[in-house]
Amino acid sequence: MSSNDKHLELSDYKFENNDFLHYFKNLYKDRGLKAFYQFLNRPHRRSYSRSLIKKYAGEGYGLEIGCGARTIAPTERTVLSDAFSEHGVHGSIAKVFFKGDEIPYPDGTFDFLLNEHVLEHIANPIKALKEWLRVLKVGGHIFLFLPHKERTNDSLRKVTSLDHLIEDYQNDVPYNDPTHFDDWFQNVVEKGLMPEHYKHMEREELLNSASIHHHVWTEKEIVELFEYLDLEIVFVDGKVHYRRDTFLVVGKKKS
Numbered sequence: 601m602s603s604n605d606k607h608l609e610l611s612d613y614k615f616e617n618n619d620f621l622h623y624f625k626n627l628y629k630d631r632g633l634k635a636f637y638q639f640l641n642r643p644h645r646r647s648y649s650r651s652l653i654k655k656y657a658g659e660g661y662g663l664e665i666g667c668g669a670r671t672i673a674p675t676e677r678t679v680l681s682d683a684f685s686e687h688g689v690h691g692s693i694a695k696v697f698f699k700g701d702e703i704p705y706p707d708g709t710f711d712f713l714l715n716e717h718v719l720e721h722i723a724n725p726i727k728a729l730k731e732w733l734r735v736l737k738v739g740g741h742i743f744l745f746l747p748h749k750e751r752t753n754d755s756l757r758k759v760t761s762l763d764h765l766i767e768d769y770q771n772d773v774p775y776n777d778p779t780h781f782d783d784w785f786q787n788v789v790e791k792g793l794m795p796e797h798y799k800h801m802e803r804e805e806l807l808n809s810a811s812i813h814h815h816v817w818t819e820k821e822i823v824e825l826f827e828y829l830d831l832e833i834v835f836v837d838g839k840v841h842y843r844r845d846t847f848l849v850v851g852k853k854k855s
């Protein structure tokens with residue numbers, strides 16, 4: 601169990617009755633009338649992730665970590681969680697709040713766990729992944745959608761090695777670890793690759809709100825990381841077609 605003194609039970613969570621209505625209501629809230637345009641022109645976003653979840657985790661309940669203002673999960677059977685009620689310029693649609701490395705659900709609660717553009721915001725990825733594996737059932741799946749080093753604003757930074765992640769874990773670095781701040785600030789913010797919004801935030805505020813990308817990856821390093829954690833690799837997509845800056849790795853918790 602995590603050190604968090606809050607405990608949650610799956611039976612207390614109110615899942616959505618209608619996944620599509622939930623999706624559209626939030627899209628409308630976020631984008632206004634542009635929601636109709638986006639819905640008509642980008643129909644693949646939901647169907648891709650949902651079909652993969654259906655294929656590998658056709659039954660049972662899932663947990664999304666860091667859903668932010670939108671979710672790609674089937675909401676009638678996925679717990680929507682986040683660490684922050686606001687992140688950047690967006691409010692979160694999560695229904696339960698906790699940090700991804702201290703999950704208040706019991707061991708083996710979920711059949712699948714997913715997140716999109718979250719692990720790079722977590723300073724101690726191995727600590728978080730071990731926690732994700734704890735709440736996952738044996739045979740359960742982890743879906744990680746992540747920004748690809750070459751196709752995002754991290755393109756000027758170096759890829760993070762597995763050895764570095766192991767060191768972060770051994771040093772028990774906290775969620776607001778400043779190690780990568782200067783690298784991120786110089787190679788992303790000062791190069792004009794982030795929205796203006798971030799330029800005006802204080803260093804402490806950027807770190808405490810998990811606004812920076814601590815680490816930088818391609819699918820190759822995430823496969824290596826999954827293998828290090830003894831996950832079976834079941835699917836890799838180097839370029840997700842509806843979000844071209846993104847790759848996906850799916851792993852299975854072995855028995």
Ligand SMILES: C[S@@+](CC[C@H](N)C(=O)[O-])C[C@H]1O[C@@H](n2cnc3c(N)ncnc32)[C@H](O)[C@@H]1O
Pocket residue numbers: 665666667668669670682683684685686687692698699700701715716717718721722775809810
């Ligand atoms: C770039 S946003 C991605 C939001 C959404 N998944 C998407 O793809 O649009 C990063 C998200 O990670 C969440 N986050 C940051 N650090 C976290 C942590 N330690 N545990 C859980 N979520 C975290 C933030 O609150 C935010 O919602």
Ligand SMILES: [Zn+2]
Pocket residue numbers: 723764768779780814815
């Ligand atoms: Zn690090």
